[in-house]
Amino acid sequence: MNPLLAVNGLSVHFTGLKAVEDVSFEVASGSIVGLIGPNGAGKTTLLNCLSRILNPTYGAVEYDGHDLLGRPVHRLSEIGVTRTFQNLELFGEGTVLENVVVGCFPRFRSNMISELLSLPSANRARRAAYEEARQLIEELGLLPHIDTVVSGLPYGVQKSVELARALAGKPKLLLLDEPAAGMNPEESRQLGETIRGLRDKRGITVLLVEHDMRLVMGVCENIVVLVQGAKVCEGPPQVVRGNSMVIKAYLGEEEAEDA
Known part of the structure; x- marks a missing residue:
């Protein structure tokens, strides 16, 4: 093989x-x-x-x-192929949900015109991305922190957030x-x-x-x-x-x- x-x-x-x-x-x-x-x-x-x-x-x-x-x-x-980093590469002022959903967006993105006009296809894609992010957050035991700003979390928890974001890319x-x-x-x-x-x-x-x-x-x-x-x-x-x-x-x- x-x-x-x-x-x-x-x-x-x-x-x-x-x-x-x-x-x-x-x-x-x-x-x-x-x-x-x-x-x-x-x-x-x-x-x-x-x-x-x-x-x-x-x-x-x-x-x-x-x-x-x-x-x-x-x-x-x-x-x-996705990765995590030795030095955290998170959006410190974003919530756990916002950080993880960033990893989902490339797979659920719609075209620019749909996004600008907020067409139903763009809204469906956005909802799907957020739903998958929530599922990953729950799977990694991060649900209690879902709306917490990342910079306020312990370092070990931030590492788990970064792992969730990497998994959002379906590697x-x-x-x-x-x-x-x-x-x-x-x-x-x-x-x-x-x-x-x-x-x-x-x-x-x-x-x-x-x-x-x-x-x-x-x-x-x-x-x-x-x-x-x-x-x-x-x-x-x-x-x-x-x-x-x-x-x-x-x-x-x-x-x-x-x-």
Whole structure:
């Protein structure tokens, strides 16, 4: 079976810095794959290439059998690729509902004339978008906050709002950049259940960048490890957990020798 996502020899070079160097891996359809590494490993840089915010220096990326790098960022949702961000990209003065419905509008938009004249077709599309947004908000346990201004919510709740907005695009491939940041252990556990549910119930394929190792080891079938921009290890959690290079990268050389 062909992978949903295939990254081949991806490299990202900035002036005097090789942020990502010759990284290759695959993400099978219907899988949950973790992308981990210490700070500065190149994880978010790689994710920014996959979501077309950055152009790689070298390499190729295939998504569903097509060239992903030829697709502009504003056209990704049309082919089923959405993401969340390490640093929240929400409308802080908007409500939870307003933020999530933004993710629904591209699929329910009508033409400009219908919108300007407030024709019945435009009104129907708008109602459908709001209804779907409400359903997503309820599914992610955000209903008590639906009319709350986002900037007044705890950081962990804001991360859930961003996840809801990403899901509003009906993704086949969901790119998550540190979704557990700012969450307490119970919220992180619930997030793990949510991620598994997205795969099991919706068939969404997930590529997860995360520092919470309990979450990564609990939900991912395969894990790719980056250190200083290069892939040093790949495999299931039990293999990655015991890899000496991974232990050294996270603990340092002296602690790794004692481990």
